[in-house]
Amino acid sequence: xxxxxxxxxxxxxxxxxxxxxxxxxxxxxxxxxxxxxxxxxxxxxxxxxxxxxxxxxxxxxxxxxxxxxxxxxxxxxxxxxxxxxxxxxxxxxxxxxxxxxxxxxxxxxxxxxxxxxxxxxxxxxxxxxxxxxxxxxxxxxxxxxxxxxxxxxxxxxxxxxxxxxxxxxxxxxxxxxxxxxxxxxxxxxxxxxxxxxxxxxxxxxxxxxxxxxxxxxxxxxxxxxxxxxxxxxxxxxxxxxxxxxxxxxxxxxxxxxxxxxxxxxxxxxxxxxxxxxxxxxxxxxxxxxxxx
Numbered sequence: 001x002x003x004x005x006x007x008x009x010x011x012x013x014x015x016x017x018x019x020x021x022x023x024x025x026x027x028x029x030x031x032x033x034x035x036x037x038x039x040x041x042x043x044x045x046x047x048x049x050x051x052x053x054x055x056x057x058x059x060x061x062x063x064x065x066x067x068x069x070x071x072x073x074x075x076x077x078x079x080x081x082x083x084x085x086x087x088x089x090x091x092x093x094x095x096x097x098x099x100x101x102x103x104x105x106x107x108x109x110x111x112x113x114x115x116x117x118x119x120x121x122x123x124x125x126x127x128x129x130x131x132x133x134x135x136x137x138x139x140x141x142x143x144x145x146x147x148x149x150x151x152x153x154x155x156x157x158x159x160x161x162x163x164x165x166x167x168x169x170x171x172x173x174x175x176x177x178x179x180x181x182x183x184x185x186x187x188x189x190x191x192x193x194x195x196x197x198x199x200x201x202x203x204x205x206x207x208x209x210x211x212x213x214x215x216x217x218x219x220x221x222x223x224x225x226x227x228x229x230x231x232x233x234x235x236x237x238x239x240x241x242x243x244x245x246x247x248x249x250x251x252x253x254x255x256x257x258x259x260x261x262x263x264x265x266x267x268x269x270x271x272x273x274x275x276x277x278x279x280x281x282x283x284x285x286x287x288x289x290x291x292x
Contacts, residue, residue, distance in 0.1 A: 048124040055076075
């Protein structure tokens with residue numbers, strides 16, 4: 001009997017060492033797993049690309065802004081393709097790509113008579129550094145100040161627009177700058193970083209951890225909380241019932257938390273593809289939002 005127990009004990013120790021060893025191997029060899037364990041925002045929530053798309057068909061100004069930590073970030077101010085300017089849009093892109101990759105979404109706005117200013121967060125396109133929730137917000141505010149300087153002479157409305165992960169940033173910017181924004185538009189916006197972690201947790205243990213510990217996530221800005229504080233600002237909340245990236249129910253919750261005046265537009269497109277799939281309808285809804 002003692003011999004059997006020793007063999008079983010040895011096998012158990014071997015299993016434990018093998019499991020621990022395999023776990024350590026995955027931690028060091030798989031960046032995604034390492035990011036989940038370390039709660040590394042720059043890897044979990046942001047997916048930048050450095051290669052820029054061709055923008056030769058656009059009339060735009062490239063803007064370099066130097067941040068407090070001496071990093072250079074790049075932003076792009078696109079001019080409308082009509083003779084009549086009807087509005088200026090501060091456009092906050094989503095987690096993937098870079099500003100140039102959103103050209104197909106910006107095109108309908110330019111064709112309709114809007115100027116569009118879009119920022120590249122840290123690590124995106126030509127911008128230096130690594131993104132996280134805190135610096136993405138502060139850098140976006142800095143870019144917004146530059147946008148206001150460039151558009152201060154225009155007697156048209158200012159629209160804050162955010163897509164997906166950028167929707168949460170746009171909502172916070174609108175909250176902090178209510179007196180300088182005339183309307184807010186979101187498309188496929190996330191409700192919070194915590195909810196994103198819950199939805200994308202690869203195993204139940206991590207999902208439960210995300211549910212139980214909201215303090216592990218950046219709470220400086222939370223879309224479903226912040227939108228409830230925005231007063232008297234017309235809002236257009238767009239979300240597709242077919243969205244496979246950010247659940248449709250999150251868009252409905254965001255709308256429910258928002259104060260009037262507000263409009264919810266449920267589409268039948270892919271994630272944040274409204275401007276591409278339904279350009280005319282989107283433009284008309286934005287125009288209606290800023291109509292006196």
